[in-house]
Amino acid sequence: MSNEVDSLDVVIIGGGLAGLTTAALLARSGKSVTLYERSSKEIGGRARTTEVDGFYFNQGPHALFLTDVGDSILKEIGITFTGGIPGAGKAYLINGGRKREVPGDYGSWLSSVKSDGSLVESDESQFFNSPTKIDFSQLEGVTVQEWLDKNIHDENLAEIVKTILRLNTYANDPDIQSIGSALRQIYVGSRRGVMYLDGGWQTLVDGLLKVIKDANARIVMGEKVTRVKRTDSSGWLVLLSDKTQVSAKIVVIAAGPMDAYGLFDDKERPEILSKAAKEAKPIRMVCLDVALSSLPDKDALFALGVDRPLYFSVHSAYGKLAPEGGALIHVAKYLGTSIEPKPREDQPELEELLDLMQPGWRQVLVKKRPLPSMVVSNALVTAATGGLAGRPDARIADNLYIVGDWVGEEGLLSNGSFASAKSAAQLILNE
Numbered sequence: 001m002s003n004e005v006d007s008l009d010v011v012i013i014g015g016g017l018a019g020l021t022t023a024a025l026l027a028r029s030g031k032s033v034t035l036y037e038r039s040s041k042e043i044g045g046r047a048r049t050t051e052v053d054g055f056y057f058n059q060g061p062h063a064l065f066l067t068d069v070g071d072s073i074l075k076e077i078g079i080t081f082t083g084g085i086p087g088a089g090k091a092y093l094i095n096g097g098r099k100r101e102v103p104g105d106y107g108s109w110l111s112s113v114k115s116d117g118s119l120v121e122s123d124e125s126q127f128f129n130s131p132t133k134i135d136f137s138q139l140e141g142v143t144v145q146e147w148l149d150k151n152i153h154d155e156n157l158a159e160i161v162k163t164i165l166r167l168n169t170y171a172n173d174p175d176i177q178s179i180g181s182a183l184r185q186i187y188v189g190s191r192r193g194v195m196y197l198d199g200g201w202q203t204l205v206d207g208l209l210k211v212i213k214d215a216n217a218r219i220v221m222g223e224k225v226t227r228v229k230r231t232d233s234s235g236w237l238v239l240l241s242d243k244t245q246v247s248a249k250i251v252v253i254a255a256g257p258m259d260a261y262g263l264f265d266d267k268e269r270p271e272i273l274s275k276a277a278k279e280a281k282p283i284r285m286v287c288l289d290v291a292l293s294s295l296p297d298k299d300a301l302f303a304l305g306v307d308r309p310l311y312f313s314v315h316s317a318y319g320k321l322a323p324e325g326g327a328l329i330h331v332a333k334y335l336g337t338s339i340e341p342k343p344r345e346d347q348p349e350l351e352e353l354l355d356l357m358q359p360g361w362r363q364v365l366v367k368k369r370p371l372p373s374m375v376v377s378n379a380l381v382t383a384a385t386g387g388l389a390g391r392p393d394a395r396i397a398d399n400l401y402i403v404g405d406w407v408g409e410e411g412l413l414s415n416g417s418f419a420s421a422k423s424a425a426q427l428i429l430n431e
Helices: 017-027 069-077 106-112 144-151 155-169 179-192 202-214 257-261 271-279 343-357 414-430
Strands: 003-013 033-037 049-052 055-058 090-095 098-102 194-197 218-221 225-230 236-240 244-253 283-292 300-305 310-314 327-335 365-377 395-397 400-402
Touching (some): 003 017, 003 236, 017 033, 017 202, 055 283, 090 343, 144 179, 155 300, 202 218, 257 271, 283 343, 310 343, 327 343, 343 365
Parallel strands (some): 244 400
Antiparallel strands (some): 049 055, 225 236, 236 244, 283 365
């Protein structure tokens, strides 16, 4: 028999980065907040970090953009973090199984592949040197491939641009990805760069948890929300896996589009969730996180594949992620949204990349952790849906909100989570 408890002010469903940020913003402003996380042991979603023998494993490669909304919101809440900005050391582009050292800035990468050392003349192709000339909003409905076909007429140059786009957006879908949102992401990253956080992204999770608890908000672990229903009034009834029913004035769903879709009966489900679930194309990577007792080649710190969508970076060279003398490396393969992972092929391919960049790594191996199909973001920003402007708003019904990396007109990846959390919190506080 169901057991209904007293009505709550705000219920947040999900303890990932978006849910925790929403809880922190609301709780510190005086709202009574209860957050339900279905895991009984872990909270933080893809922002979790696992510590093993002094090595800090993020869930694949993580970088914090220092001039975007996430950085400003974390500072607003009072979350402190330290880390290093990548840049020193040698960088390589890999093509045809060979690595070629390149300068540290994108513009030099482009010019270095032209036979005459020059770039094409359109404003778009000059993006890396004069990004302020581009109106990103005018390009939201244009695909990456359409933009390349129109503006970049050198095949080698086009492949370099795709490589840079993969690095900044984690996506590998030029035929459907919005170029407007992708170029904006590159512009954001080029202003001050990104940071690899000391101790991993767990420092952000721990900081948010402290703010939440200091504001006397409540976190319930190991309790899955199975259904959300409208009550006779303007509030909501939240059904839990233990058959408990919680009455809430306001509900915030901090989950992916498919999980959010599944919380409602067909008759009560907001139409926007049906649309989002149908259109969502998750961005995924094949990842291999590697801990070494020492780094065989201390200068080879970063590489990207051009003809193959590969990534290599020694994050511990900048952030404190390994014990003294050790190294924490992320190698990865960007998957297209329609490409299924192939573990028997993908993992050997990533190990071959390690052989190329760090010969002898097997002799100093401490631990390797494969993530054969890591979801990086819940929904690719596509041109067909209007780019960022086509994503659902945080408010989807009276006293019902969604937050996450697939919500709102601002920010990709974690910045989408931060921005939607801020938007939802402001709307709730204004009401």
